[in-house]
């Protein structure tokens with residue numbers, strides 16, 4: 001008989017766990033005893049000693065022990081219960097703003113107490129608000145902790161002490177004959193000096209008292225390292241498995257059609273940069289093989305990814321296949337439509353359009369021409385892959401990702417394509433660079449091409465960080481720029497995630513700027529305008545008959561006016577660095593020196609200051625992306641914090657980046673030599689989060 005597994009032991013087997021508590025544990029993702037072992041502490045507290053009351057300082061977390069000398073209800077601005085606790089060295093107040101009569105009675109003068117909390121300066125001198133405490137019969141009754149005290153992520157109504165007790169019971173199982181399975185091969189453990197799983201789990205839940213607290217909380221505990229490694233490995237294996245599945249399928253072989261390419265390149269007003277050429281060569285090689293291409297095209301804002309996408313599309317179309325080009329927003333999709341119509345119409349290629357707003361006969365016609373194969377390139381939003389869209393011969397999907405299609409949607413899309421028995425090639429383009437570490441994890445299923453240069457003649461944008469108190473000066477600056485025959489943008493940023501409010505803010509700003517700058521011709525553009533209105537405003541701004549364009553972040557994408565040399569971004573502190581970088585990329589496209597003013601609302605938080613300083617110091621998208629990751633974390637950077645795929649239990653991509661090369665090598669080894677552990681590892685760390693079909 002196989003020995004019982006910890007993941008088959010139900011929570012109610014544990015002492016004190018009934019159905020009600022079990023439900024609460026379920027809320028935080030714990031369903032069995034093994035889950036408890038993988039429910040890891042957020043941080044630790046040091047309760048291995050008793051601090052003398054006379055020696056405490058403000059801000060310190062302390063464990064105290066003494067006798068209550070008085071206990072009174074006080075009526076100040078807020079009613080509170082105040083107890084004075086004394087030991088040989090001094091006296092301190094414990095204050096409770098919420099308390100019951102029974103609690104007051106249990107804390108009467110003469111009671112012996114041990115408590116833990118943060119020291120602050122209060123009404124009576126040093127105080128602790130709502131300490132965790134235990135009433136003692138005598139001081140030796142309860143031994144003090146001999147390990148650091150873990151603090152776990154928890155949920156309402158589930159106290160730390162209770163959770164600690166339950167985890168403690170789960171840890172006891174490890175001492176018995178029921179092991180938690182260590183899937184990692186000895187070969188990997190010894191090569192990397194990693195702990196055995198059981199030791200790692202113990203070390204993380206009950207680090208020894210002499211382990212340095214900082215060292216532990218910084219996540220460099222060897223136990224944590226082992227677990228982070230395993231988790232990162234599981235994620236990578238999951239992505240690599242998608243890749244393997246895909247490699248086993250057959251895609252159409254699309255060879256380059258030199259005549260069509262020649263014709264296209266001759267029509268361009270410029271020649272390709274070296275970076276564009278080599279990226280396209282890589283893509284072209286992939287497309288001409290029968291294995292589906294899965295490639296990520298990275299390049300800084302303005303590096304010219306669109307042209308590379310166009311070349312790729314031509315290669316598919318030249319072989320009689322269709323191409324779908326999907327963008328995350330309607331505005332960006334429209335911008336692509338304009339570009340591609342202009343490029344492809346002279347080549348007699350049929351370009352179609354489909355968005356969620358395409359309805360009625362228009363939609364019907366469009367779907368027909370896609371189904372018949374008459375439409376060769378279909379551009380739009382994720383409407384391109386709704387169930388009623390049937391392609392006659394789809395050969396290539398291009399996704400202009402903008403970070404907004406998360407990993408999930410991308411995989412869901414592939415699922416969908418597979419359900420329709422299509423194995424097209426896939427090209428994913430990101431708006432701004434992604435740090436190498438993130439790319440290695442979130443895009444482990446993709447090959448990567450990088451355009452590492454900008455078209456010639458671009459001058460870096462000069463960036464200033466200015467407080468809103470100096471708005472007048474900024475407005476004068478706009479006047480000067482516009483009267484010197486240059487153009488400017490004024491960008492109003494997101495308010496409370498509401499598009500309606502954002503548009504309203506842009507309207508108000510446009511009005512007030514119109515009053516302040518009567519000699520400047522001002523236009524307004526935002527997401528609520530009809531496509532036609534937007535196009536007409538953009539046309540006027542391009543032609544120079546508008547000098548200042550007040551806009552929401554819709555201009556983040558696709559807008560291309562080389563004569564614009566000044567951009568003011570209001571409340572830049574609300575945006576991520578990648579988005580600011582993307583916005584700023586709208587200027588600095590012409591031959592004059594361009595400027596960007598980050599007009600912040602003071603006071604700025606410390607983090608806000610740091611972030612804006614990064615923008616001032618650098619125009620290098622890869623550097624900015626690294627900083628963004630460091631300052632905000634991977635969920636924010638990839639826009640996946642809600643979707644969960646890139647959210648880790650133990651690992652932290654920024655902190656644990658140093659492990660990633662080893663994770664990559666280990667994943668190759670595992671797939672080659674230990675394929676049987678892929679499934680259980682993925683299940684342990686990702687659970688059933690690997691289903692994307694319903695996105």
Ligand code: ADP
Pocket residue numbers: 270271272273276299300301302303304305306307455456558560
């Ligand atoms: P992104 O990589 O940000 O999507 P785009 O494809 O929008 O960049 O290109 C930015 C601008 O640079 C466009 O106006 C495009 O026409 C222009 N461009 C692209 N490639 C070149 C090149 N090789 N030489 C000069 N201009 C180029």
Ligand code: MG
Pocket residue numbers: 305306431558
């Ligand atoms: Mg682009």
